[in-house]
Every structure is written in structure tokens, then in C-alpha cells.
Amino acid sequence: QVQLVESGGGLVQTGSSLRLSCAASGRTSTIEAMGWFRQIPGHQEREFVASIAWETGNSVHDDSVKGRFAISRDRTENMLYLQMSALKSEDTGLYYCARRRSLATFYRSAASYDDWGQGTQVTVSS
Numbered sequence: 001q002v003q004l005v006e007s008g009g010g011l012v013q014t015g016s017s018l019r020l021s022c023a024a025s026g027r028t029s030t031i032e033a034m035g036w037f038r039q040i041p042g043h044q045e046r047e048f049v050a051s052i053a054w055e056t057g058n059s060v061h062d063d064s065v066k067g068r069f070a071i072s073r074d075r076t077e078n079m080l081y082l083q084m085s086a087l088k089s090e091d092t093g094l095y096y097c098a099r100r101r102s103l104a105t106f107y108r109s110a111a112s113y114d115d116w117g118q119g120t121q122v123t124v125s126s
Contacts, residue, residue, distance in 0.1 A: 002026045002099045002115040009095060009120030016087050016124070022080035022097030022117060033100035034080045036071060037110060038093040039119070047093075050082065051100065051107040060107060065091075087124045094119040 008020040024031065035051035050071035052059040059071050070083045080097050098113035105112035 002028060002031060004097050004099065004115055004117035006095065006097050006117040006120040009122045011123045011125065012087060014087060014089060014124055014126045017083070017085040018087065018122060020082040020084065020095055020097075020120060020122070022082075024078040024080065024099070028078045031078075031099055032103045033107070034073065035098050035100055035107060035113060036080075036082045037096045037098060037113075038091075038122075039096070040090075040093040046096065046110045048108040048110070049095070052080070053103060062108075084122070087122075089124050089126050092122060092124050094121050 002024050003026045005023045006020060012018055031054045033051055033053050036049040037046040038049055039046050048062050049065055050061045052071045052073055061069060068086045072081045096119045097117045099115040100112050101114050
């Protein structure tokens with residue numbers, strides 16, 4: 001099992017930037033891929049944001065954040081990041097980092113992720 005702790009959320013204005021961090025501990029040698037999801041107010045499902053292959057750094061982003069958000073990782077520090085810029089009010093939500101079970105699983109599905117952090121709140125005001 002991998003323990004995950006997010007940080008970096010906050011209350012910002014439209015157009016601002018934030019960087020979320022996620023510290024991984026425990027069985028970090030098992031990490032093949034990680035991802036960011038968000039829980040938008042009023043939505044039942046957690047929404048895929050981005051995912052990254054741990055070794056290669058290859059990443060994929062949802063169309064809604066492409067060009068504004070960037071996922072990255074530091075393997076030596078076991079850290080995952082989400083750099084967010086040009087934030088919009090619709091980006092408001094609780095952001096979670098998660099460990100994907102394997103590279104063979106579907107990156108967009110929350111069911112493909114086994115370990116989750118507690119979430120960090122991002123609120124974008126207009």
C-alpha cells in the first residue's frame with residue numbers, strides 16, 4: 001500500500017495559478033503510474049484530471065485542463081505535482097492524487113486506482 005498526502009490547495013481568483021503537491025510513502029517501489037482527480041460540487045463521480053507514468057514521465061490530461069494544467073513527478077522524492085494556471089471557477093473542487101494499479105489499467109477510470117489521498121480543496125472565485 002502507498003500512503004498519499006496532498007497539499008497546496010487554496011482560495012484563488014480566476015486566472016490565478018496554484019501548484020498541488022502529493023507526497024507518497026510506503027511501498028513506493030510499486031508505483032507504476034499516478035493520477036489526479038477532482039470532485040466537483042454537485043457531481044457524484046470523481047473527475048479525471050491527469051495521469052503520468054512514473055518511470056517515463058509520459059502524461060495525459062483531460063481536454064478540460066489541457067494547456068492549463070501540467071502533471072509532473074519527482075521520482076527521487078516520491079512527489080507528484082499538478083501545476084494549474086489560468087484557473088476558472090469550474091475548476092473548483094476537491095483534488096485527489098491516486099496511485100494507478102498498473103499501466104495496463106484505464107487511466108481515466110477512478111476504479112483503476114487503489115490508493116488515494118485525503119484531498120486538497122481548490123476554490124476559484126470570480
